[in-house]
Amino acid sequence: MTLAAATNxxxxxxxxxxxxxxxxxxxxxxxxxxxxxxxxxxxxxSRTAAALTHKGAAAARQxxxxxxxxxxxxxxxxxxxxxxxxxxxxxxxxxGPGAHGGDxxxxxxxxxxxxxxxxxxxxxxxxxLTRALSVQRAPWGNMYEFNITFSTVAVGVYLTLLALKKxxxxxxxxxVTTVLLDLGLAVTVLYTASDQLVPALHSYWLWIxxxxxxxxGAVFYVGAVGTLLYLFRDSYENKLANxxxxxxxxxxxxxxxxxxxxxxxFSYRVNxxxxxxxxxxxxxGAIWAGDAWxxxxxxxxxxxxxxxxxxxxACYLHARATAGWKGRKAAYLALIAFGxxxxxxxxxxxxxxxxxSYAGV
Numbered sequence: 418m419t420l421a422a423a424t425n426x427x428x429x430x431x432x433x434x435x436x437x438x439x440x441x442x443x444x445x446x447x448x449x450x451x452x453x454x455x456x457x458x459x460x461x462x463s464r465t466a467a468a469l470t471h472k473g474a475a476a477a478r479q480x481x482x483x484x485x486x487x488x489x490x491x492x493x494x495x496x497x498x499x500x501x502x503x504x505x506x507x508x509x510x511x512x513g514p515g516a517h518g519g520d521x522x523x524x525x526x527x528x529x530x531x532x533x534x535x536x537x538x539x540x541x542x543x544x545x546l547t548r549a550l551s552v553q554r555a556p557w558g559n560m561y562e563f564n565i566t567f568s569t570v571a572v573g574v575y576l577t578l579l580a581l582k583k584x585x586x587x588x589x590x591x592x593v594t595t596v597l598l599d600l601g602l603a604v605t606v607l608y609t610a611s612d613q614l615v616p617a618l619h620s621y622w623l624w625i626x627x628x629x630x631x632x633x634g635a636v637f638y639v640g641a642v643g644t645l646l647y648l649f650r651d652s653y654e655n656k657l658a659n660x661x662x663x664x665x666x667x668x669x670x671x672x673x674x675x676x677x678x679x680x681x682x683f684s685y686r687v688n689x690x691x692x693x694x695x696x697x698x699x700x701x702g703a704i705w706a707g708d709a710w711x712x713x714x715x716x717x718x719x720x721x722x723x724x725x726x727x728x729x730x731a732c733y734l735h736a737r738a739t740a741g742w743k744g745r746k747a748a749y750l751a752l753i754a755f756g757x758x759x760x761x762x763x764x765x766x767x768x769x770x771x772x773x774s775y776a777g778v
Contacts (some may be wrong), residue, residue, distance in 0.1 A: 428551035429611035433604075435544030436565055440600050442537035443593055449530035450590040453516045454670070457523025510654065512675040515586050530589055531579065538572045541600075545569055551611045557627045558614045560766055564603035568596045571635040578639075587674055591642050622705035629698040634758060636691040637730075640684045641755040644748045647680035651745060681744065684751060685737050692730055699723050722761035729754035 517523030545566050549556035557563045575592050578585040614623075653671040656663050663671070674680065702723065707713040714720060733750040736742035742750075 424611050424613065425551040426611070428547045432544045432547040432551060432611070435540055435547060436600065436604060439537045439541035439544060440597065440604075442533055442540060443597050443600070446530050446533035446537055447590070447593045447597060449526050449533055450516070450593060452526040453523050453530055454590065454673075456520065456526055457516055457518030457673070458520035510676045510678075512584065512679050513671075513673040515584065516590065516673055517586075518673050527586055527589070530593075531576075531586065534572065534589065534593060535576060538569065538576060541565065541569045541572070548611060552613055554614065554619075555623050555627065557631060558623070559607075559609045560762075561603050561607045561609045563627070563631065563762070564599055564607055567631050567634055568599045568603075570631055571638050572596060574635050574639050584675060584679075587646070588639070588642055591646075592639075595638070620705060620708065622701060622708070626698060626701040626705050629694055629701065633691050633695045633698055634762070636687055637695075637755050637758055640688040640691075641752060643680050643684035643687070644751045644755075646674055647677055647684060648745065648748055650674050650680055651677040653677075681748070684748070685734075688730060688751060688754075689734055689737075692734060695727060695730065699727055718765045719761065722757065722765050726754060726757040726761055729757045 515527070517527045545556050545562075548562060548565070552558075557566050572592065575585060575588055578588075649667075650671055653663055653667060654677050675683070702720070703713040706715070706717075706720070729750070733747060733754050736750050737747040
């Protein structure tokens with residue numbers, strides 16, 4: 418049996434149609450998320466939080482007053498407690514109401530956006546599944562397949578957070594925007610016709626090693642979005658606390674996000690949760706390398722950058738757990754670590770030649 422005969426071209430064609438259909442539905446979801454941000458009213462809750470931040474900082478700069486109470490003849494000194502910084506290094510202010518801004522119309526558009534995202538996710542998952550069935554193997558043998566699977570899993574992580582009733586709808590717009598860019602790149606630059614793999618990739622480790630790498634990348638991406646928004650929100654809170662006046666656009670958008678402390682904690686938790694799985698991914702890859710190439714580690718470019726990514730995230734988690742490196746410094750490390758992951762995938766696969774290059778693009 419030839420490789421061409423082993424490929425079901427009909428299922429491969431259905432997969433392509435489903436991926437393009439998912440892109441169309443994601444586009445509708447994108448506009449619905451935009452409508453949620455536009456038509457959602459600016460929240461009084463977040464403006465009140467900003468005012469509290471400003472007042473708290475001003476109170477902190479003043480010498481606290483001391484009152485004396487008499488209890489049974491004993492003088493008791495009482496100092497007012499002014500909280501201006503949370504444990505994560507950002508101001509202790511309430512979360513914003515989300516993209517809908519606490520408005521009923523904005524909330525309606527947000528619900529429509531989530532519904533469209535669920536539909537697009539199911540259609541894209543169908544495209545990934547039919548791609549796998551067309552060649553009877555794992556659907557991540559090249560960069561095109563990795564891209565469509567990665568974006569599907571990333572959306573799945575987002576929807577899981579929503580199903581767990583986590584406040585994550587603020588992530589919808591950047592997520593869908595990134596997914597559209599990812600799929601656009603996949604179907605144009607990275608597209609590879611459905612085909613069988615070289616013998617070295619015919620292993621059960623393909624299911625284990627690459628699937629965990631995709632899941633880790635999707636969760637790292639979610640953490641990176643939270644980290645990036647944390648930096649913007651933290652700057653916004655700092656400006657308010659120092660008596661500054663942010664621009665109208667920044668105020669309209671950033672006041673609706675969760676507080677900087679919440680975003681910081683969210684990013685740390687998702688990165689910390691998936692880091693052990695990334696460690697397992699590297700170990701699984703080493704075991705597979707031992708079976709396929711007769712050695713567990715050879716500093717191949719993919720292996721090297723996987724290890725660099727591991728070190729970068731280890732530094733971030735250590736820095737985040739160290740009092741002197743919480744907040745913005747740790748956030749910069751998190752973004753550098755995710756940048757290492759991106760280069761490990763795109764840069765190494767496209768620009769660097771190594772033992773992993775036989776998978777093609």
